[in-house]
Amino acid sequence: MKPNQYDGQGENLKRGLKAEDAFLELARKQGFQVHHASEAADIHEHWDCLLIKGHESLKVDIKAVKKIQRQDPQPQHQYTWIELQGVRDRGWLFGGHSDYIAFQTLNSFILVQRTALIAFVQKNVDLAVLVTQPTEALKKHQGKYPVYRRSGRSDRLILVETDILRQLPGSIEWLNPQ
DSSP: OOOOTTOTTSHHHHHHHHHHHHHHHHHHHTTOEEEEOOHHIIIIIOOOEEEEETTEEEEEEEEOOBOSSTTSSSOBSSEEEEEEEOSSSSHHHHSOOOSEEEEEOSSEEEEEEHHHHHHHHHHHEEEEEEESSGGGGGSOBTTBEEEEOOTTOOOEEEEEEHHHHHHSTTOEEEEOOO
């Protein structure tokens, strides 16, 4: 896998792979067997691993912490980007095949049911309000989140408080002692 054209030194790719490794280690400690997705499943179905324990199997898409703006010195943990539409497809929320999205935080992973996140977005996002600056994505409009669209790209994202993910129905948090 190679970094995309906007990931100069591959910083985001490296952070993502490191987050995947940390999550998979935690999953094994939780007693899950771990199976990696094929490259095609990762890209087109938006899931990174299949976790199996007993009769339970879960497809999980793992998300590393991110910066609010590319020029920020470090990733932050207070807010989380949610992809409503990708640059090449429907994106990992609406077009994904995962059961859970695992969001990395400073010392944990929050596992959120993708269907619960979809319900949250449908209730709390104003799809008619588009902003073009990441900092504008932090400002709610009439109590709802605006949609951020990067200049010259077809993706659509929202920025939500990470603590909200913990409160969604069915969410689980795995602590990651470091």
